[in-house]
Amino acid sequence: MSAIARKLTPFIIFIALIVVIIFLGNRRDFGPQQYGQFILDGIRGGTIYALVALGLVVIHNVTGIVNFAQGAFVMLGAMITADVYSREWPIGDTPKMIVAILIAVVVTTIIGILFERLAIYPARNASPLTLIIITVGAYIVLQGLALIYWGSGAQRLPAFSTLFSENARDTIYRPLGIVIKEQSFWIWGTAAIAMGSLAWFFNRTILGKALRACAINPKAARLMGISPNRMSMLSFALAALIGAIAGVVLAPATSPIYDMGLRLGLKGFVAAIIGGFVSAPAAVIGGIFLGIIENLAAGVTNSGLKDIFAFIILILVLLYRPQGILNNSDVTEKV
Amino acid sequence: MKSNRRDIVGIILLSALVLFIGLYETRTEAGFSSLTNGIITFDTIVRVGLLTTVVVGLNLLMGFAGQISLGQASFYGLGAYFTGILTARASTIGLPPFIADGWWWPWLLMLGGMIVTGIFAYFVGRPILRLKGHYLGLATLGLGVVIAILFRENFGISPTTLSLTGGGDGIAGVPRLRIGSFELWPVARYYYLVWIVAILGIILALNIVNSRVGRALRALNASDIAAETIGIDTSHYKTWVFVISTMYASLAGSLYAHFQSALSPPTFDFVASLELVVMAAVGGMASIWGAPFGVAVIFSIRELLRARMHLLLDGSTGAYEVVAFGLILVLIMIFTPDGVLKGFTNLIAKLSAKLRPRAQL
Amino acid sequence: MSTPILELDTLTRTFGGLIAVNQVSSNIMPDQIKAIIGPNGAGKTTIYNLITGIYTVSSGDIRFMGQSIQGLTPHEIAERGITRTFQNIKLFDNMSVLENVMVGQHVRTKAGFLAAAFRTKAARAEEQLIQKTAIDLLDFVGLSSYVDSPATDLPFGLQRKLEIARALASQPKLLLLDEPAAGLNNTESQELIALIKQIRERGVTVLLVEHDMHVVMGLADEILVLDYGTAIADAAPTIVQNDKRVIAAYLGEEE
Numbered sequence: 001m002s003a004i005a006r007k008l009t010p011f012i013i014f015i016a017l018i019v020v021i022i023f024l025g026n027r028r029d030f031g032p033q034q035y036g037q038f039i040l041d042g043i044r045g046g047t048i049y050a051l052v053a054l055g056l057v058v059i060h061n062v063t064g065i066v067n068f069a070q071g072a073f074v075m076l077g078a079m080i081t082a083d084v085y086s087r088e089w090p091i092g093d094t095p096k097m098i099v100a101i102l103i104a105v106v107v108t109t110i111i112g113i114l115f116e117r118l119a120i121y122p123a124r125n126a127s128p129l130t131l132i133i134i135t136v137g138a139y140i141v142l143q144g145l146a147l148i149y150w151g152s153g154a155q156r157l158p159a160f161s162t163l164f165s166e167n168a169r170d171t172i173y174r175p176l177g178i179v180i181k182e183q184s185f186w187i188w189g190t191a192a193i194a195m196g197s198l199a200w201f202f203n204r205t206i207l208g209k210a211l212r213a214c215a216i217n218p219k220a221a222r223l224m225g226i227s228p229n230r231m232s233m234l235s236f237a238l239a240a241l242i243g244a245i246a247g248v249v250l251a252p253a254t255s256p257i258y259d260m261g262l263r264l265g266l267k268g269f270v271a272a273i274i275g276g277f278v279s280a281p282a283a284v285i286g287g288i289f290l291g292i293i294e295n296l297a298a299g300v301t302n303s304g305l306k307d308i309f310a311f312i313i314l315i316l317v318l319l320y321r322p323q324g325i326l327n328n329s330d331v332t333e334k335v
Numbered sequence: 336m337k338s339n340r341r342d343i344v345g346i347i348l349l350s351a352l353v354l355f356i357g358l359y360e361t362r363t364e365a366g367f368s369s370l371t372n373g374i375i376t377f378d379t380i381v382r383v384g385l386l387t388t389v390v391v392g393l394n395l396l397m398g399f400a401g402q403i404s405l406g407q408a409s410f411y412g413l414g415a416y417f418t419g420i421l422t423a424r425a426s427t428i429g430l431p432p433f434i435a436d437g438w439w440w441p442w443l444l445m446l447g448g449m450i451v452t453g454i455f456a457y458f459v460g461r462p463i464l465r466l467k468g469h470y471l472g473l474a475t476l477g478l479g480v481v482i483a484i485l486f487r488e489n490f491g492i493s494p495t496t497l498s499l500t501g502g503g504d505g506i507a508g509v510p511r512l513r514i515g516s517f518e519l520w521p522v523a524r525y526y527y528l529v530w531i532v533a534i535l536g537i538i539l540a541l542n543i544v545n546s547r548v549g550r551a552l553r554a555l556n557a558s559d560i561a562a563e564t565i566g567i568d569t570s571h572y573k574t575w576v577f578v579i580s581t582m583y584a585s586l587a588g589s590l591y592a593h594f595q596s597a598l599s600p601p602t603f604d605f606v607a608s609l610e611l612v613v614m615a616a617v618g619g620m621a622s623i624w625g626a627p628f629g630v631a632v633i634f635s636i637r638e639l640l641r642a643r644m645h646l647l648l649d650g651s652t653g654a655y656e657v658v659a660f661g662l663i664l665v666l667i668m669i670f671t672p673d674g675v676l677k678g679f680t681n682l683i684a685k686l687s688a689k690l691r692p693r694a695q696l
Numbered sequence: 697m698s699t700p701i702l703e704l705d706t707l708t709r710t711f712g713g714l715i716a717v718n719q720v721s722s723n724i725m726p727d728q729i730k731a732i733i734g735p736n737g738a739g740k741t742t743i744y745n746l747i748t749g750i751y752t753v754s755s756g757d758i759r760f761m762g763q764s765i766q767g768l769t770p771h772e773i774a775e776r777g778i779t780r781t782f783q784n785i786k787l788f789d790n791m792s793v794l795e796n797v798m799v800g801q802h803v804r805t806k807a808g809f810l811a812a813a814f815r816t817k818a819a820r821a822e823e824q825l826i827q828k829t830a831i832d833l834l835d836f837v838g839l840s841s842y843v844d845s846p847a848t849d850l851p852f853g854l855q856r857k858l859e860i861a862r863a864l865a866s867q868p869k870l871l872l873l874d875e876p877a878a879g880l881n882n883t884e885s886q887e888l889i890a891l892i893k894q895i896r897e898r899g900v901t902v903l904l905v906e907h908d909m910h911v912v913m914g915l916a917d918e919i920l921v922l923d924y925g926t927a928i929a930d931a932a933p934t935i936v937q938n939d940k941r942v943i944a945a946y947l948g949e950e951e
Contacts, residue, residue: 119665126672129403133616134668136609140661147654266480266605273473305491308484311477318474319462539813546812546819547826550799554788561786564748566774566803566866575809621790 013316017293024300036178038299039292044184044253046291047191048074051246052268053275053283054198055239060277062214062235064128068135069115071265072142073108073240077247078256079146080104082155097160105244111142112240116233124232139261146258154255159183187249194245195284198238202280211235263307267294270314342541345624346534353530356380361523374642375635381522381594383630384529385587388536390614390626392583395540397612398620399549400576401556402464403472406479407611410452410581412486412603414588417448419506419598420499427498438513445589452585456578464573471577479608487600505599509592519593529590533627536583540623552576617667619674628676636663699762701726701870701901702747702778707756709739709746716742718925719756724870724903724918729896731904731912734922735945740905741783743922744872748780749773760870775803779863780872783905785855787847793858794843797830800865830865837861837891853884860891870901877908889914913937921945 025035052070059067084100091099119134126134161182173180202208213221214231222228247256254260267290275286290310298306360367360377368376393407420428421444425435434440463474485491489502500506511520512528519525543549555562555569563569592598601607610633618629640656671678700723709717717739724730732740745751747758749770758766765773779800788796805826811819834840837857842850850858856876863871873892877885885908892915896902906912912919912933919936921929923945929936936942 119669123669123672126668129397129616130668130672132403133613134665136613137661137664137668140664141658144654144658144661148658262605266476270477302488302491304488305484308481308488311480314477315459315474315481318466318470318477542815543809543812546815546823547799547802547805547807548809548812550791550795551802553790553795554799554802557788557790558786560750560770561782561788562799563770564750564774564780565800565862566771566779567799568769568771579809 013320017297021296021300028300030300033178034299035296038295040178040180040184042292042295043288044187044291045295046271046288047187048246048250048264048287049267049271049290050284050287051191051194051242052264053272053287054195054280055242055246056268056272057277057280057283058198058211058242059235059239060272062211063120063232065120065131065135066128066269067236067239068132068265068269069139069142069261070239070243070268071261071263072139072146073112073243073261074247074250074264075146075256075258075261076108076111076142077104077244078157078251078260079150079155079247079258080107081248081251082157082256083150085157086155101248104248105241108244108247109237109240112236112243113233115240116236120236121229121232139265143259143261150258152258154257155251156255157251159252160186160249181253183249183253187253190245190249194242195280198242198280207234267310270310273314274317339545342545346538346541349537349627350534353384353527353534357523357526357530360526374638377522377526379634379638381526381529383627383634384526384533385591385594386611386614386630386634387533387627388587388590389584389611390618390630391533391536391540391623392580393611393615394618394620394623394626395543395552395583396576396580397615398622398625399544399552399556400573402573402577403612404475404577404580404608405472405605405612406475406477406482406608407580407584408603408605408607409479409482410456410584411588411591411607411611412482412598412600413452413455413581414445414448414585415592415598415603416486416500416506416588417451417585418444418589418592419509422510422592423506423508424499438515441510441512441589441593445586448589449582449585453578453582456581457574460574460577461570464577465570471573475608476605480605483600483604486603500600501598503600505597507597509596509598511596512593525594529594532586532590536586537623537627544623548572613664617664617675619671619676619678621673621677625674625676629674632675636660698725700724700759701728701761702903703757703759704743704747705757705759707743707746707753707758709742709751709754716925717746720920720922720925720927721756722920722927722930724901726869726901727896727899728917729892729902729904729915730918730920731906731916732920732922733906733909733912737924738922739925740922741874742925744780744874744905747773747872748778771803774866774868777867777869778872779866779868779870781856781859781863781874781876783874783878785859787855787859787862789846789848791847792843793834793839793845793847793850794827794830796847796858797833797861797865798826800833800862801826801829803866833861833865836864836894838887853880856880856888857891860895864895864900868900870903871895872903872905874905875907876904877906877911880908885911 052074055070055073056067059065059070081100081104084103085096089096089099115138119138120131123131123134159182173182200208202212210221210226211231211234213224213226214228221231250256268287271287271290272283273286274290275282275284277283290313293313294306294309297309356367356377359370363369366377367380368374389407389411393404396402396404418441421430422435422441425432459474459478460471463470486500487503489498489500492499494502511518512525513519519528544552551562551567551572554565554567555572559569591602614629614633615626616629617632618627619625637656637660640659667675702724704720704722706719706721707717708715708719720739720743732743734740742751746753747765749765749768749772753766757764760773760776760778765776765778768776788799791799805822807816807819807822810816831840831843834843837860839850839854839857839861842854847855847858856879860871860873860876876892877888880888889911892902892904902915904912904915916933918931919929919933920927921936921939921942923941928941928945929939931939
C-alpha cells in the first residue's frame with residue numbers, strides 16, 4: 001500500500017463507520033437523542049477502559065511487562081468496597097463508604113505489591129512470554145479467590161450521591177432528553193483527578209521521573225542510583241492503585257461480580273493499544289474512543305455483539321495504524 | 336544428526352504407548368482408567384490427542400518463530416464449525432443428501448476446513464507479520480474473541496432466518512466418521528484415528544524443524560535482524576508458520592466435532608486459547624516434543640485436582656481447583672521457564688553428571 | 697573493470713534533528729579492501745545499516761553493481777550479494793557452530809516447507825550439500841574442531857570468526873565487516889588480517905569498519921574517513937595518514 005493510501009485509510013474507515021452506524025440507526029428510527037445517549041454511555045464506559053489502560057501503560061512503561069491481571073485489580077477494588085459497605089457497623093453511611101473505599105484501595109494495592117514481589121520479581125529475567133503467562137496465572141488465582149470468598153453472585157453498592165441526599169436513588173439528569181446518572185459524574189471526576197495526579201507525578205516529581213527513566217533506559221537509570229527493582233514494585237503498586245480506584249467508582253454503576261475483570265482487562269488492553277502503549281494521555285483517548293464506538297455500534301446492531309467491536313477496532317488498528325503503537329520496547333535489538 | 340535419532344526413538348515410544356493404552360482399554364475388563372484409579376479416563380486420552388495436534392502447530396509458531404497466538408482456540412473452532420455446519424446443518428443450507436450423506440463428505444470437509452482456515456490466516460497474518468514485535472499475539476487475541484463471539488451470535492444473523500452455528504446452544508448431531516460402511520466408532524476405534532493424526536503431525540513438524548526451514552525459523556527467533564541480513568525473508572516464514580499452525584488447529588477441530596458430536600461456543604473462547612498457550616509453554620516450546628508433554632501435564636494436573644481437591648478441602652467447589660491450577664501454573668513458569676520438559680531433562684542431566692565418576696584431571 | 701561494485705552517492709540519513717550521515721559519496725572497486733574509519737559516533741555503523749537495508753535512506757542513493765539497492769529489504773540485499781557481520785556479534789545462540797554456517801547458506805538454497813515436511817529426495821540431497829559446504833567453510837576459517845559445539849561456547853575471538861564464516865556462507869560479492877578486530881589480541885589480529893586477505897583472494901570485496909590502525913594499515917587499499925557523519929578523506933592509506941583534517945578529527949585541533 002502506498003504511503004498516502006496508508007495514511008488516508010484510517011480516516012476513510014472512520015467515516016465509513018460513521019455512515020454505517022447512521023444508516024443502521026435510521027433503520028430503527030434513531031434520532032439525535034438516541035445517538036447522544038449511546039455516546040454518553042460510551043464515554044462513561046470508555047472512562048473505565050481508560051483507567052484500566054493507564055494501569056497497563058504504567059507497568060509496561062517501567063517493566064516492559066503486559067499485565068494480564070490488571071482487570072483483577074479493578075474487580076478487587078469493586079468487590080472489596082461492596083463487601084465492606086454491606087457489613088453492619090455502628091457508623092453512618094457516609095463514613096462507612098469512605099472506610100470501605102479506603103480499605104479496598106489499600107488492600108488491592110498491597111495485593112498488587114505482593115503479586116509483584118512473589119510472582120514477577122523472581123521471574124524478572126524470563127522471556128516476555130513467560131511473564132505474560134505468569135500474569136495470566138495470577139489473574140486466574142485472583143479471580144478464583146474472589147469466587148471462593150464471595151461466591152458467584154453479584155454484589156451491590158449504592159450510588160455515591162445517595163449518601164448525600166434524602167432519597168435513596170441515584171439522581172438522574174436529563175439534559176436534552178439524554179439520561180445521565182449522577183454516578184457518571186463521580187466516574188468522570190475521579191478519572192480526571194486520577195489522570196491529572198498521574199501526569200503531575202510523572203512530570204513533576206523526582207520519583208515519577210525516576211520511573212520514566214527506568215522505562216527508557218534501565219541500565220542508565222541504575223547507574224544514576226535508581227533501582228529498577230524498586231521501580232518495578234512501585235509501578236505495580238501504582239497500577240493496582242489506579243485499578244482499584246476504577247473499580248471503586250465503577251461498583252455502583254455495574255453490579256460487581258467475580259469475573260468482571262476479564263472483559264475489562266481485555267478492553268483496557270485494546271484501549272492502551274489504540275492510544276499507543278507508551279503514551280498515557282493517548283491511552284485515555286483510546287479508552288474513551290473505544291467506549292463510544294463500541295456503544296454506538298452495539299446500539300445500532302445487536303447488543304449481543306457488543307464485545308466484538310472492541311476487537312474489530314483492535315484488528316483494524318493493528319493492520320492500518322500500528323504507529324499508534326509506538327512501542328519502543330519492541331525494538332529489542334541495537335544494531 | 337543426533338536429534339534425528341532421538342526423534343525416531345520418541346516416535347516409536349509414543350506409538351508404543353498409544354498402542355498399549357488402546358489395547359488395554361479394549362482387552363481388559365476395567366479399561367484404561369483403572370490404571371490411574373479412575374483419575375485419567377480413556378476419554379481424556381483422546382482429548383489429549385486432539386489438543387496435542389493443536390499444540391504441535393502452536394509450538395512451531397511460538398517456539399520456533401517466536402510469535403504468540405492468543406486466539407488459537409478460534410482456529411480450532413473454525414475447523415469444528417466448518418465440519419459441524421456442513422454436516423449437521425447440511426439440510427438447512429440446502430446441501431443435497433447425496434453429498435451430505437456420503438461417507439467421504441466429512442473427510443473432504445476436514446481438508447476443506449484446513450484450506451479455508453489457512454487462507455484466512457494468510458490474509459490476516461501477512462500484513463501483521465511485517466511488523467516487528469508481538470503484534471501477531473494482539474491481532475490473534477482480537478481475532479479469537481471476534482470469531483468466538485460470531486459463533487455465539489450465529490454470525491449476527493437472526494436464528495429464525497438461518498440457524499448456522501446454533502448460537503449459544505451450539506450444534507448437535509455431528510455424524511461419526513466412516514470409511515465406506517466401516518464406522519470409526521466407538522471411542523476405542525476413533526482413538527486410533529486421533530492419535531495417528533497427532534503422531535503424523537509430530538513427524539511432519541519434526542521434519543520441518545530439522546531442515547533448512549527449521550534453521551531459518553530458529554534463526555529469526557534468535558535474531559530477527561541477523562536472520563534478515565543473512566537472506567532470510569522473516570515475514571514470509573513467520574506468515575507461513577502461522578498459517579501452518581492454524582491448519583493443524585483446524586484439522587484437530589474437525590476431529591473434535593466428530594468426537595464430541597456436539598459443539599458449543601465456550602470450547603473455543605479466549606480462555607480456551609489461553610489454555611493452549613499455557614500447555615505449549617509448560618511443555619516447553621523449544622522442542623516439538625514439548626507439545627504432547629505439556630498437554631498431558633496440564634490435563635493430568637486438572638484431572639488430579641478435580642479428583643483429589645475435595646479430599647483436601649471439604650465442600651470445595653470448582654473454584655479451589657481453579658486457584659490451585661493458577662498457582663501451579665505460576666510456580667511452573669517461575670521455576671522452569673523453559674518448560675517442564677526442559678526442566679525434566681536438565682534435572683536428569685544434572686543427576687547423571689553427579690553419578691558419573693569424576694574425569695581425570 | 698572500472699565499474700565500482702558499490703557506490704555511495706551523497707548518502708544522507710537523519711534521525712529527527714540529528715544528521716548521522718551527511719552526504720557521503722564514495723566508491724568501492726571490486727576485489728578491493730576498503731576501510732572506513734573515524735571517531736566514535738562518526739556514522740560508520742549507520743552507513744552499514746543503510747547499505748544492508750536496515751535503515752532507510754533519507755536522501756541520496758546506494759548502488760550495487762550499477763543498480764540502486766535503496767529501499768530493498770535486508771534479505772533482498774543479501775540475495776544480491778551483500779552480507780555483513782555485527783559490532784556486537786549476533787550469532788544464533790540457539791544453534792551449534794555448524795548450524796550457524798548452514799543457515800548462512802539459506803539464500804542460496806531452496807528447500808521449502810513442503811519439501812522439508814515430506815523429506816523429499818531433493819531436500820535431503822540439498823541438506824547433504826549444505827552440511828558439506830558448511831564444514832568446508834569452517835575449515836577455511838579454522839574452526840573445524842568446534843563443529844558441533846553450541847555457538848555460545850566459543851571464546852570471543854572465535855565467535856568473530858564464526859560470524860565471518862556465516863556471512864561467507866551466502867557467497868557474497870561484498871562483505872561488510874564491523875570492527876572485526878575489536879577485543880582481539882595481537883596474534884588474533886594477525887590471523888584476522890591473513891583471513892581477510894584470503895577472503896579477498898576468493899573474489900570477495902571487503903569493506904571494513906575498524907578502529908585498530910594496525911589492522912587497517914595492514915589491509916586497506918583505500919580508507920574512507922568519517923567525522924560527525926561527513927567524509928573528510930577518501931584515499932590511499934599513506935595519503936590519509938598525513939591528512940591534516942584526519943589528524944585534527946582524531947586528536948583535536950593542532951596546537
